[in-house]
Amino acid sequence: MDTPAVLAEGLRKRYGGRTRKGGAFALAGFDLAVSPGTVHGLLGPNGAGKTTAVRVLATLLKSDGGRAEVAGLDVARDPRGVRARIGLAGQYAAVDEGLTGRQNLDLFGRLFHLGARRARDRATELLDRFDLAEAADKGAGTYSGGMRRRLDLAASMILAPDVLFLDEPTTGLDPRGRGEVWDAVRTLVEGGTTVLLTTQYLDEADRLASRITVMDRGRAIADDTPDGLKNRVGGDRIEVVVTERADLAAAREIVARVGDGEPTVDAPERRLHAPVTDRVDALTEVARSLRDERIVVEDIGLRRPSLDDVFLTLTGHRTDEENR
Amino acid sequence: MTTATTMTATAAPTPVDLTPDTRHGRAYWAVVDCWNVVRRTLLNYRRQPLAILWVLGFPIVSVLLYGFVFGSAMRVPGGGDYREFLMPGMFATTMAFGFMNTATTVVTDVGKGVVDRFRSMPMAPSAVTTGRGVADLLVATAELTILAATALAIGWNSDGGLPATLLAFGLLLLLRFSLIWVGVWCGLVLPNAEAAGALYAVIFPLTMVSSVYVAPSLMPAWLAPVAAWNPISSTVTATRELFGNPGAGGGSWVEQNAVLMAFVWPLAITAVFLPLAVRRFQALSR
Numbered sequence: 324m325d326t327p328a329v330l331a332e333g334l335r336k337r338y339g340g341r342t343r344k345g346g347a348f349a350l351a352g353f354d355l356a357v358s359p360g361t362v363h364g365l366l367g368p369n370g371a372g373k374t375t376a377v378r379v380l381a382t383l384l385k386s387d388g389g390r391a392e393v394a395g396l397d398v399a400r401d402p403r404g405v406r407a408r409i410g411l412a413g414q415y416a417a418v419d420e421g422l423t424g425r426q427n428l429d430l431f432g433r434l435f436h437l438g439a440r441r442a443r444d445r446a447t448e449l450l451d452r453f454d455l456a457e458a459a460d461k462g463a464g465t466y467s468g469g470m471r472r473r474l475d476l477a478a479s480m481i482l483a484p485d486v487l488f489l490d491e492p493t494t495g496l497d498p499r500g501r502g503e504v505w506d507a508v509r510t511l512v513e514g515g516t517t518v519l520l521t522t523q524y525l526d527e528a529d530r531l532a533s534r535i536t537v538m539d540r541g542r543a544i545a546d547d548t549p550d551g552l553k554n555r556v557g558g559d560r561i562e563v564v565v566t567e568r569a570d571l572a573a574a575r576e577i578v579a580r581v582g583d584g585e586p587t588v589d590a591p592e593r594r595l596h597a598p599v600t601d602r603v604d605a606l607t608e609v610a611r612s613l614r615d616e617r618i619v620v621e622d623i624g625l626r627r628p629s630l631d632d633v634f635l636t637l638t639g640h641r642t643d644e645e646n647r
Numbered sequence: 648m649t650t651a652t653t654m655t656a657t658a659a660p661t662p663v664d665l666t667p668d669t670r671h672g673r674a675y676w677a678v679v680d681c682w683n684v685v686r687r688t689l690l691n692y693r694r695q696p697l698a699i700l701w702v703l704g705f706p707i708v709s710v711l712l713y714g715f716v717f718g719s720a721m722r723v724p725g726g727g728d729y730r731e732f733l734m735p736g737m738f739a740t741t742m743a744f745g746f747m748n749t750a751t752t753v754v755t756d757v758g759k760g761v762v763d764r765f766r767s768m769p770m771a772p773s774a775v776t777t778g779r780g781v782a783d784l785l786v787a788t789a790e791l792t793i794l795a796a797t798a799l800a801i802g803w804n805s806d807g808g809l810p811a812t813l814l815a816f817g818l819l820l821l822l823r824f825s826l827i828w829v830g831v832w833c834g835l836v837l838p839n840a841e842a843a844g845a846l847y848a849v850i851f852p853l854t855m856v857s858s859v860y861v862a863p864s865l866m867p868a869w870l871a872p873v874a875a876w877n878p879i880s881s882t883v884t885a886t887r888e889l890f891g892n893p894g895a896g897g898g899s900w901v902e903q904n905a906v907l908m909a910f911v912w913p914l915a916i917t918a919v920f921l922p923l924a925v926r927r928f929q930a931l932s933r
Binding site: 378381382383384385403406407409410411413414415416417419421422423426430431433434435436437438441445462478479481482483 | 765770931
């Protein structure tokens with residue numbers, strides 16, 4: 324592997340003397356290595372330490388232990404150098420609603436020390452690139468959620484940073500806005516930027532990231548490709564709920580034929596499921612066979628592993644137990 | 648890849664050189680960054696001019712309410728027109744209420760991640776707060792100008808001569824300056840804008856128990872010293888004296904030395920809250 328674009332070794336962060344339930348550390352020996360030019364997902368539930376990790380890496384927080392490098396520079400020793408090479412888009416769109424999209428980008432350009440003329444040119448270029456040219460001179464307060472996040476992303480891209488930190492970039496967006504942000508992120512990577520993306524959604528990490536680090540209680544508990552991670556959980560499953568319990572055995576036969584493993588049967592719920600790889604083929608095959616054998620089903624479908632499933636598999640506890 | 652081609656197609660015709668300007672030293676950038684943060688505030692106001700009117704709403708309504716509705720029932724010690732007595736108080740009240748504005752903007756910027764973005768950028772960290780301060784002083788100057796024009800329109804006047812009049816307005820801005828740091832500190836301590844709104848409950852009585860509306864000498868004996876020693880009272884009494892408006896002075900030492908105290912109080916407040924605000928700002932990274 325090349326020199327990582329982002330590197331964390333044993334990062335620790337304790338919050339101001341206050342002991343949190345379930346551990347005093349927001350980061351308890353966090354390790355991370357992100358290859359240059361890739362999208363790396365940081366996946367975990369609320370309170371896992373994702374945001375704290377990003378804040379340390381983006382020079383907003385000082386760590387209590389361990390070390391971190393971004394774009395080859397030590398974040399504690401050369402924060403100014405790091406700041407000239409990173410972009411940050413947080414959980415809220417940090418744009419001024421009282422300013423137009425253009426004024427927002429122009430202002431950030433000047434604060435990035437581009438000078439008036441280059442800041443103006445860069446604003447125009449980024450408004451085009453993020454598909455905001457038409458709304459450029461309207462107040463950002465009139466933008467939709469997705470547009471505001473795109474403007475926020477554009478602001479974080481002013482210096483074409485080596486590394487871009489995206490902290491839950493789609494939280495609170497509707498599916499359309501989410502899709503818009505995903506497209507924007509893909510465009511960034513094609514420009515060569517390394518992206519570290521935190522998310523609570525496995526689906527999002529799956530679509531964007533080529534590698535995913537799963538976080539729990541301030542530590543990295545898994546680091547794998549999206550497929551590798553899903554395989555550990557068992558990947559996609561086909562799930563059938565039959566109407567008559569008497570049909571369970573016959574249905575099990577059918578599912579066993581297409582599934583990758585032994586079907587799991589939940590008799591009281593009249594439900595059975597099995598891992599599958601050829602998702603649509605398996606679904607078609609099972610549906611046809613069930614109809615041929617005149618088995619009445621209440622429900623049939625493909626179930627993708629959720630973050631909950633990943634968690635349950637990796638930690639043995641569910642995500643919602645985290646905040647208790 | 649298809650997206651790559653679209654990118655090239657939509658990219659600006661002249662590629663922008665994105666190397667940050669490094670020809671100048673830190674001091675230069677501290678000033679330029681500060682000015683750009685000021686511009687941000689002014690641009691916000693330009694698109695929302697109603698925001699300034701809103702800040703002025705309270706004193707203008709107060710002038711009308713106290714000056715014209717209660718005015719005839721109000722007494723000025725030593726005699727004199729109540730509206731002439733009231734105007735310096737209105738100027739000072741506007742300055743005092745301004746700190747709410749500072750607190751609300753700071754708490755909103757922290758909550759929205761604007762402060763985080765600024766801190767993640769290679770700009771001068773000091774500009775976040777100095778920019779806020781300069782912008783607030785410019786806005787306060789605009790407020791005072793509009794308010795003074797209103798005051799002149801309803802018959803208020805300064806009889807103190809130009810130097811004294813300018814000194815009086817300077818003292819009002821000094822009060823506002825000191826309260827900027829209280830506002831920044833509150834904005835960094837409070838959790839959200841709603842909590843900042845609750846600061847009204849603090850500042851409202853503080854402006855009432857002062858020499859703004861009623862001379863302390865007319866208050867009950869236990870309340871009079873509290874009102875007299877109120878920092879807002881010192882600025883009000885000092886400006887009354889400098890403008891040559893009625894009701895200046897009073898029996899106590901603090902009222903007799905109002906001009907001195909109108910310097911001492913704001914400087915003391917600054918000495919306490921400026922370091923507190925800076926410490927709090929630095930604590931963001933702890």
